[in-house]
Each structure stands twice: as structure tokens, then as C-alpha cells.
Amino acid sequence: MSFTLGLIINPFAGLGGSVALKGSDGADTVARALELGAQPRAQLRALTALEALKGLTFRLITWGGDMGELVAREAGFEPEVIGRQQGAVSTAGDTETAAMAMVEAGADLILFAGGDGTARNVCATLGTSCPVLGIPAGVKIHSGVYAITPGAAGEIAAMLIRGELVALDSGEVRDIDEEAFRAGQVRARYYGELLVPSEPRYVQHVKNGAREDEALVLDDIAADFEESMESGVRYIMGSGSTVAAIMDHLGIPNTLLGVDVIEDGELIASDCTARDLLTLTQGCAARIVITPIGGQGHLIGRGNQQLSPELLNRLGRSAFHVVATKTKLKLLAGRPLLIDSGDSAVDQALSGLVAVHTGYRDQVLYRIG
Numbered sequence: 001m002s003f004t005l006g007l008i009i010n011p012f013a014g015l016g017g018s019v020a021l022k023g024s025d026g027a028d029t030v031a032r033a034l035e036l037g038a039q040p041r042a043q044l045r046a047l048t049a050l051e052a053l054k055g056l057t058f059r060l061i062t063w064g065g066d067m068g069e070l071v072a073r074e075a076g077f078e079p080e081v082i083g084r085q086q087g088a089v090s091t092a093g094d095t096e097t098a099a100m101a102m103v104e105a106g107a108d109l110i111l112f113a114g115g116d117g118t119a120r121n122v123c124a125t126l127g128t129s130c131p132v133l134g135i136p137a138g139v140k141i142h143s144g145v146y147a148i149t150p151g152a153a154g155e156i157a158a159m160l161i162r163g164e165l166v167a168l169d170s171g172e173v174r175d176i177d178e179e180a181f182r183a184g185q186v187r188a189r190y191y192g193e194l195l196v197p198s199e200p201r202y203v204q205h206v207k208n209g210a211r212e213d214e215a216l217v218l219d220d221i222a223a224d225f226e227e228s229m230e231s232g233v234r235y236i237m238g239s240g241s242t243v244a245a246i247m248d249h250l251g252i253p254n255t256l257l258g259v260d261v262i263e264d265g266e267l268i269a270s271d272c273t274a275r276d277l278l279t280l281t282q283g284c285a286a287r288i289v290i291t292p293i294g295g296q297g298h299l300i301g302r303g304n305q306q307l308s309p310e311l312l313n314r315l316g317r318s319a320f321h322v323v324a325t326k327t328k329l330k331l332l333a334g335r336p337l338l339i340d341s342g343d344s345a346v347d348q349a350l351s352g353l354v355a356v357h358t359g360y361r362d363q364v365l366y367r368i369g
Helices: 025-036 041-052 069-074 094-102 116-126 149-160 179-180 215-228 240-252 276-279 309-315 326-330 345-350
Strands: 002-010 061-062 108-114 132-136 168-176 188-197 234-236 258-265 266-269 287-292 298-300 321-322 350-357 361-368
Touching: 002 041, 002 069, 002 094, 041 132, 041 149, 041 266, 061 240, 061 276, 094 108, 094 116, 108 149, 116 132, 116 188, 116 321, 132 149, 132 188, 149 188, 168 215, 215 240, 215 321, 215 350, 234 240, 240 258, 240 287, 240 321, 258 276, 266 276, 276 309, 287 309, 309 345, 326 350, 326 361
Parallel strands: 002 061, 002 108, 108 132, 234 287, 287 321, 321 350
Antiparallel strands: 168 188, 234 258, 258 266, 350 361
16 A cells, blocks of 8 residues: 655745744734735745655645645646635634544645644644644744754655654644734743654754853853954844843844844844845845754744845855854754755755854854754
């Protein structure tokens, strides 16, 4: 009997990231994101995952239209469409219905493209009854049920289709309150567990939100950055508490969960969109100040989609000013830092060793994988 792969896409996943809306949950947020010029990205990321499956023999089942069928056909497959969304726009209910239908149709693995909200929908329906794996497409991805990149999701599915031995384990589903998130507060909640392939090279860990008592280290990192600042350079200040500590040290207002731009010690723009950043750095010397997500190691692609492939390609890895405590790096247990910009060529170009500023005049070299 051939392997049966299910495919579900949340068409609006990640829509709000590039336009600084911090999420995509809710019809109002989707409408606002589209109004601001956001472009859907979930289908493209699902397409990237499916590229790894070409040439393999398996049965592909999916939901109609932009919830999977269109992307599957674009990738060159002839999917079996086992259902369609109920209204003109897909909903969480459609995701839940699709997940259950795929289990009933004999799915051996379900790939779903989305973010933490999509993982919640799948979890509410399936629990650990069927192996699943997320294709990362959302703005916020705290859950430990997603591959580190869309391509990695495809690689794991290919391993299973080929009959290779891949262990299964439970992965936590976590999500945050988007309204609180937009107000600068992170309120994460545990929603349950899903059964996922346990392949450390390809599956991300749950975001580590533990707060370290490392105020002195953060002060040293901030002082080191202040000393390194150059006149006339525009610094793109990424999200996260480590970068926030630098902004606090400089006495500049900060968007904890957004991206700001400073120059010569002054705030130029706050909570910028991807388009804002392209405009603000056109013809200017610029650097990107970023920190990896604790426990995961993502530098780009988790909560900072404002750092678009166009911007990254323009500035290059030499423009990175990476900051992190040594404790945060040790928690990665040797795993590389990760970039998932949405453009594999850009991700590849940015790979290699990067200096991570870990204190005052203290740096370590760490690999971007």
C-alpha cells in the first residue's frame, strides 16, 4: 500500500508579519493586512516543501482551492481532493474539518502550513491520533510541531515516504494572545500536544521564554553596542528582550515585539513594516541588530518578517550585529542559528560564521546553518 500524505494550507497564515500586525488571526486582521499591501506567503512556503517530494510515489490528499489543491497542482502532483471550505474565505473550522477528514481517509502524515493558530486548530481536532508536521508560515511560531524551514518539512516527509526510520514524539502546541502581543506583552499558553516526527536536524524546539537573571550581561552587551555605533548609520533594531535592553540603555523608546530604526542616537521610525525598512535604508548605510529566539535559534523568520528577503539581500550578512548572552547560545546545544526568510537563495547566501556579541568587547563565532 502506498504512503498517504495529507496537505492543509491556511491561506492567510503569516499575512500580517511583513506589515507589522504581529499576527494574522481574525477576519479584521486579514482585511487590514491586505489593505496595507501584505502578500500571502503560505502557499509559496507549502510549494517549497512539496519540491522535496518530486519523483516519489505516494498518494496525496488535500482540501480544495487555496487550502492545498492549487499548490499541489502547481508542484506537478495530481492530488485527491476530499473536501472544500464552506464559505468564500477559509476559517479555523475548515482546517479542523479537513484534518479529521484526512485521518478518516487514511493519512499516514499530515503536512499543514500555518502558524501557532493553525497548530491549535489541528491539535483541537486530532491530538496525538495521527502524525503531523507544520510547514512554518505564520508570524509567531512558538510551538514545537514545525519544521525549521519549509524545505526541512519536505525532507522529513520524503524520508517517511521512502520508508526511512524516523522516530515519533509529542510536540507542544503553544500560542499567544495576539491583542496582548500587539500591546507588547507575551502571554503564551499551552494548548496540548501533537504527534510529530522527532528529527532534531529539521524540527524546531518550543520557544524558550524563560527570563534569565543576566542584567549585568545585558548591560555589557548594550555598552558594547553603544561604543560600536557609527555616525550616519541607520540601525534596524529587531524584536526581543536582548535588543530591548540595548534600546533601554540608549534611552530610546522601543517596540519590544516590532522593528524600529535609529540613527545617531535618535529614533527615526518605530514598529516598521517591510516596506518602511526598504524605504528607510535606500541609499543609506544600515545595519541589522538581531538576537536569536531562545531555545530555537531562529535569527530571521520568527516574529520579524519585516526583515524581508529584499532587505537581507541588499544588506548582506556583513550588516548583521547579532547579540545574545552565552547562556542563550549554550541552550542551543551546538545547533546552528537559523534563517528562514522565505527565499532559499537568500538563506543560503547568509549562511556561515557570524560574530555574536556576548558582552563588553566579548564576541564568539557561531554558525548560521
